[in-house]
Amino acid sequence: MREGRRDQDAEQGTAVFSSGHASPARLLRSIVLVGMMGSGKTAVGRALAQKLGVPFLDSDQAIEEAAQASIAEIFARDGEPFFRDREAEVLARLLSGPPAVVSTGGGAFLAERNRRNIAEHGVALWLDADLETLWERVRHKESRPLLRTPDPRGTLAALLAARTPIYRLAPLRLAVDPRSSVEQTAARALALLTAHPGILESVS
Numbered sequence: 786m787r788e789g790r791r792d793q794d795a796e797q798g799t800a801v802f803s804s805g806h807a808s809p810a811r812l813l814r815s816i817v818l819v820g821m822m823g824s825g826k827t828a829v830g831r832a833l834a835q836k837l838g839v840p841f842l843d844s845d846q847a848i849e850e851a852a853q854a855s856i857a858e859i860f861a862r863d864g865e866p867f868f869r870d871r872e873a874e875v876l877a878r879l880l881s882g883p884p885a886v887v888s889t890g891g892g893a894f895l896a897e898r899n900r901r902n903i904a905e906h907g908v909a910l911w912l913d914a915d916l917e918t919l920w921e922r923v924r925h926k927e928s929r930p931l932l933r934t935p936d937p938r939g940t941l942a943a944l945l946a947a948r949t950p951i952y953r954l955a956p957l958r959l960a961v962d963p964r965s966s967v968e969q970t971a972a973r974a975l976a977l978l979t980a981h982p983g984i985l986e987s988v989s
């Protein structure tokens with residue numbers, strides 16, 4: 786790790802990190818990033834995992850690897866219900882391992898079975914971004930099949946409105962500041978986790 790020490794704790798098999806002035810700490814539960822497409826779950830999740838010295842896992846990427854197909858291809862070929870079943874299976878598998886940062890697909894937290902699984906094995910952290918920020922980040926990408934509509938911005942707005950009450954069920958929320966870089970947002974996520982009991986255990 787660039788900014789701090791990273792050891793592998795032989796007994797626990799989990800990483801111990803110390804970054805900047807913080808004391809060394811061990812991640813006790815997986816951090817599961819939830820929120821809309823474009824909120825930064827993948828980008829921020831990867832940076833956060835690096836800071837914590839734990840594996841980074843992404844349910845969308847794991848589905849694509851297992852299916853040897855892109856998410857857009859799976860949606861087109863097998864339909865959304867099939868994708869949601871694979872998403873639940875993959876998420877359960879990713880959550881069954883040692884503590885990690887797990888980024889989910891934008892719809893994963895909507896399913897009760899996934900919320901239950903996440904609460905059992907980890908803690909959900911909602912990346913709460915506003916419509917403008919989300920739209921700026923997703924508008925030039927073709928990879929999100931749910932936005933392949935005649936009015937993708939309107940679709941994004943409708944999804945945001947419908948999903949926000951469910952994302953609010955996450956125990957942790959980070960308001961995404963569009964002026965913050967991925968690195969700065971990951972640092973803010975780490976500060977939030979450090980302040981919340983039961984997530985990081987001091988090992989000093």
Ligand SMILES: Nc1ncnc2c1ncn2[C@@H]1O[C@H](COP(=O)(O)OP(=O)(O)OP(=O)(O)O)[C@@H](O)[C@H]1O
Binds near residue numbers: 827
């Ligand atoms: N804090 C940030 N600052 C600048 N760019 C960002 C930030 N967070 C994410 N991005 C960029 O926005 C785009 C979307 O981010 P990302 O793919 O991480 O979203 P996501 O929440 O994983 O979306 P999905 O649910 O579709 O997987 C990417 O190009 C990413 O690099």
Ligand SMILES: O=C(O)C1=C[C@@H](O)[C@@H](O)[C@H](O)C1
Binds near residue numbers: 821890891893929
């Ligand atoms: O918001 C959603 O429902 C989705 C978001 C992406 O991460 C992918 O999981 C897929 O495109 C569906």
Ligand SMILES: [Mg+2]
Binds near residue numbers: 826828845
């Ligand atoms: Mg993602």
